Amino acid sequence: xxxxxxxxxxxxxxxxxxxxxxxxxxxxxxxxxxxxxxxxxxxxxxxxxxxxxxxxxxxxxxxxxxxxxxxxxxxxxxxxxxxxxxxxxxxxxxxxxxxxxxxxxxxxxxxxxxxxxxxxxxxxxxxxxxxxxxxxxxxxxxxxxxxxxxxxxxxxxxxxxxxxxxxxxxxxxxxxxxxxxxxxxxxxxxxxxxxxxxxxxxxxxxxxxxxxxxxxxxxxxxxxxxxxxxxxxxxxxxxxxxxxxxxxxxxxxxxxxxxxxxxxxxxxxx
Amino acid sequence: xxxxxxxxxxxxxxxxxxxxxxxxxxxxxxxxxxxxxxxxxxxxxxxxxxxxxxxxxxxxxxxxxxxxxxxxxxxxxxxxxxxxxxxxxxxxxxxxxxxxxxxxxxxxxxxxxxxxxxxxxxxxxxxxxxxxxxxxxxxxxxxxxxxxxxxxxxxxxxxxxxxxxxxxxxxxxxxxxxxxxxxxxxxxxxxxxxxxxxxxxxxxxxxxxxxxxxxxxxxxxxxxxxxxxxxxxxxxxxxxxxxxxxxxxxxxxxxxxxxxxxxxxxxxxxxxxxxxxxxxxxxxxxxxxxxxxxxxxxxxxxxx
Numbered sequence: 001x002x003x004x005x006x007x008x009x010x011x012x013x014x015x016x017x018x019x020x021x022x023x024x025x026x027x028x029x030x031x032x033x034x035x036x037x038x039x040x041x042x043x044x045x046x047x048x049x050x051x052x053x054x055x056x057x058x059x060x061x062x063x064x065x066x067x068x069x070x071x072x073x074x075x076x077x078x079x080x081x082x083x084x085x086x087x088x089x090x091x092x093x094x095x096x097x098x099x100x101x102x103x104x105x106x107x108x109x110x111x112x113x114x115x116x117x118x119x120x121x122x123x124x125x126x127x128x129x130x131x132x133x134x135x136x137x138x139x140x141x142x143x144x145x146x147x148x149x150x151x152x153x154x155x156x157x158x159x160x161x162x163x164x165x166x167x168x169x170x171x172x173x174x175x176x177x178x179x180x181x182x183x184x185x186x187x188x189x190x191x192x193x194x195x196x197x198x199x200x201x202x203x204x205x206x207x208x209x210x211x212x213x214x215x216x217x218x219x220x221x222x223x224x225x226x227x228x229x230x231x232x233x234x235x236x237x238x239x240x241x242x243x244x245x246x247x248x249x250x251x252x253x254x255x256x257x258x259x260x261x262x263x264x265x266x267x268x269x270x
Numbered sequence: 271x272x273x274x275x276x277x278x279x280x281x282x283x284x285x286x287x288x289x290x291x292x293x294x295x296x297x298x299x300x301x302x303x304x305x306x307x308x309x310x311x312x313x314x315x316x317x318x319x320x321x322x323x324x325x326x327x328x329x330x331x332x333x334x335x336x337x338x339x340x341x342x343x344x345x346x347x348x349x350x351x352x353x354x355x356x357x358x359x360x361x362x363x364x365x366x367x368x369x370x371x372x373x374x375x376x377x378x379x380x381x382x383x384x385x386x387x388x389x390x391x392x393x394x395x396x397x398x399x400x401x402x403x404x405x406x407x408x409x410x411x412x413x414x415x416x417x418x419x420x421x422x423x424x425x426x427x428x429x430x431x432x433x434x435x436x437x438x439x440x441x442x443x444x445x446x447x448x449x450x451x452x453x454x455x456x457x458x459x460x461x462x463x464x465x466x467x468x469x470x471x472x473x474x475x476x477x478x479x480x481x482x483x484x485x486x487x488x489x490x491x492x493x494x495x496x497x498x499x500x501x502x503x504x505x506x507x508x509x510x511x512x513x514x515x516x517x518x519x520x521x522x523x524x525x526x527x528x529x530x531x532x533x534x535x536x537x538x539x540x541x542x543x544x545x546x547x548x549x550x551x552x553x554x555x556x557x558x559x560x561x562x563x564x565x566x567x568x569x570x571x572x573x574x
Binding site (some may be wrong): 110 | 339445446448449451452455456458459460461462463464466467
């Protein structure tokens, strides 16, 4: 299987601080790859490099979409989303709070709409396929609202939704961009157990039905272990383990990183 | 009563012009949070462009007034939009992400540069213009006082209402408008969804400039004279209008423009025409003290 994204020797330095140090891993389409590690391990920095927030100090990020290859570290932020089709959600929710739920999903599809409307000029004059494209976009948005169980809230301002619904809406919005790679930064943070279980189902359906590759940052080990196909473990910016959930759980370096030397006497003293 | 009605008509006309300029301030503020102090001079450029346009029409022998007005309007809007695009590209974009005062200073620089450019290119003397749209009709007559409405006033108000309706529709209903509102709320997130933020900002500047060109043309036709300095006062008054209505709010800009027009005209009519500017700016001070968010300036409102 050809990898969806190949991260090779990724390094990110901020002045004297090395947040990510020579990290390499691959993720495959139709798989969930979890990135775990203690706080400050550099997980979000990896995401920021992939989505163009930061320009990596060193390393290569190759995304294969369709039959093309994209070197993400050389692309401007919005092109990573528009051409290489990488979508992302945030640890702290970043919806367009003042816009309605439906509008949030339509913004995510605006590239197709702008082309169809002849960059608004023709659309205003009623020429071209704008009407059809807009109806298609609304249909797609509604289909996603069904899937995340928000169809009844379509016309409410996104900022008024309860926390758990906002999290689901953010994922639906990311999916409306039609991504090849979906990067989720702690999607289960702040969710109660039933909501968390629902989220797991949603992620599995995105993986299996839509065949989208998912990169997942998550602290909740029960989520990570139950839904991921592969796990990459970071500690102090370096990769310390990479493998299936079972392999990673048994890895002594991972146990040390999570529990610490002092608190794991049987590991330290033999 | 008749006098009042006449002044009301004059005020609505003037207010329409202010409202159109104010939209440019408010849209740019909404999307990048800066006051574009060069906007008044963009309005002035629009006035000059339409003056040149009318001269061209006369040269080419286009004597039909409606045709000439439409042609000149399109010409002025197109050229002034190019000015708006260029100003943003040259003077503001390189400073985006810099400290807040930097683009403001740059805007003042652009304003001075545009004034001096027009002064050099067109001369410092006021340019007279005989409007193609002449005449009007008597709306109402009593006690020996005629309440008159000129065709030009009707053109101005109708055009303003049409443009404002059109722009409200674009902002509220189209993909472009959604994109502008998204950029306004969270530029980074919008770019992560594939929105070309730079292009969206450029388009916003061009839309504001095109509206200012319409205002410039109507101002020139209404007063029959234009010089390189008109943008300063008209710009500051439109800015006052935008703040009064609530900066960032599109309906607020329109409402603010009308109110400033009313205040100015009625002050001149009933008190003293020398102090009409004082009255308009006095309102700015009062608004800033007692209602800094403006009349409609709630952040959740639809704004760009």
